[in-house]
Amino acid sequence: GAGVSQSPSNKVTEKGKDVELRCDPISGHTALYWYRQSLGQGLEFLIYFQGNSAPDKSGLPSDRFSAERTGGSVSTLTIQRTQQEDSAVYLCASSLGSGRAFFQFYNEQFFGPGTRLTVL
């Protein structure tokens, strides 16, 4: 069956350019997360979407980062004016969710293969 897919798998960009990373979650999964892993660090939460509710953006490191999720499915993470410290592996994950508080905590996350972003 189809898992979570992400594109591109690798992206090399110059400092100051904008980049867009894409995530296609598993069909039927209403919860979607973006994480990043910088070198030597653990997975860092960035943003959470649940269905059509307003996203939880509390993990976004700066206002250069934004994300949207269209039609409750595909999500894009946009980084404007990239900096070298943005270099990392960006992972997307989806899981079963519902409008009930904390429901998503009890469901495993399915991760995509990640996008490795290198900012020169």
Place this chain on the structure above:
Amino acid sequence: ILNVEQSPQSLHVQEGDSTNFTCSFPSSNFYALHWYRWETAKSPEALFVMTLNGDEKKKGRISATLNTKEGYSYLYIKGSQPEDSATYLCAFPNTGNQFYFGTGTSLTVIP
């Protein structure tokens, strides 16, 4: 920011050895504790979602226990095989929507 700690950071064992590692998390506001395995060049894959104090889960040669009162979980691998080589991550969800991941234990099983 919550502190989720994993130890050891890395581990090398011989094929056939059994091993275990630890995830420590805050003992308050507990909802669940997740374990994931992340093999090189692959996506992280869920092993267990543990919710109750005293929970013990098993998948093949891998098992996990949970102590929510003292804030730790152990992952055990019996008779390690080279294909068990991976980074093992634990994740602790808390109020809000965040999952806090540990930095992982990197396991290398030497044939």
